[in-house]
Amino acid sequence: MESFVGDIQSQVLDNYDTLVAITPRLIIAVVLLLIFWFLGYYVKKLANKRLEKNMNDSLLANFLAGLVRGVILLLGILFVLRFWGFTGVVTSVLTGAGISAFIIGFALKDIGENFLAGILLAFKRPFKIGDVIEITGMKGRVIKLNLRDTQIKTEDGKDVYMPNGSIVKNPLINFTIDGFIRNQFDIGLDHGSDYPAAILLMEKSMLQVKGVLKGERAPMVVVKEITNNAIIVTTFYWVNTFTRVPGYNRVKSQAIVEVVQALEKAGFNLKR
Incomplete structure (x- = not known):
């Protein structure tokens, strides 16, 4: 054990001048790495906040912010290597990274395509x-x-x-980017019916349905076609997609029931 400790002391004394010479550069390198580490941390925090606010997607925002931080840390490591004079190492790392990226990108082409498409959708999202x-x-x-x-x-x-x-x-x-969506349904009236009265009654009945918009987007009823059995009329109506209660299907169901009951109560015969 004493021999082992003595050997260590001997090696330290033999390389004392070298240790003294590299200590300042070592301290500077550590300080530089810490600077890049904290810079990456604060840039990630700021980028994550901005991206999440613009994209409304915390997962992708956090990933992109982390990617920015990773790039900053990588630049810091390469800068420190250059500071120590390892220019050849830096060149080898960059060259190897380029070749590896090409091979991996070719092998995982579909995954890479979907990944890049996800980033594009995050910044210019159509929904x-x-x-x-x-x-x-x-x-x-x-x-x-x-x-x-x-x-x-x-x-x-x-x-x-x-x-x-x-x-x-x-x-x-x-269907919902502007907050409104139009829906419709068809009803058949018997030949010889009072069509103007039926259309007016249907439009009034639609105004009683919860979720159907009024005003500029009020319901509209038009004649669609004439068949051998009936006159087919179509009812168009708008709903607000930002208020999801009641849902689209429930509004449509209530609208059809309201219109059918009003027509039958007024004595109109319905056909297919």
Whole structure:
């Protein structure tokens, strides 16, 4: 044991001048790393706050803020390596990172595509959480935007995870972006009915339905077509998508019941 301690002391004494020479540079390197670490921490905190406010998506905002911090820390490490004179190491790291990124990017092309599409959607998003959208025939309410996919819930309660790449590349319909959505239903009237009176009665009945808008977006009833059995009239009405009570289906159900009861009470015969 004494021999071991003696060997250590001997090595320290032999390299004493070297240790003294590198100590200031070592202290400076540590200070620089701490500066970059704290800089990355505060930049991440600020970026996360700004991004979450603009994107309304804490998951993606936190990831992007963390990515910014990682870049700052990487720059700090490379700067310290250059400060110590390891220029060749820095060049090798950058070259290796470039080759690795190319290989990994090629192997995980689809994942990378969806990831980048998720970032694009976060900054220039055609929808927000809670909007009702339809894409490639799939319709539902947006629940969450992840880095790889967007989660939507269909009217029958199914959770669908739509790859962000397909959202960027395909036409998208947003039914609720401006807060209003129009719905409709058809009713058949018997030939020979008092059509103007029926249309007026239907419009008045629609105004009694909770959730149906009035004023500039008041209900409108028009003749759609004539068939062998009936005159088909269509009722158009608007609902506010920001107030989700009652829901679209409930409003439609109440509207149909209200109109049918009013027509039957007035003596109109309904046909298909």
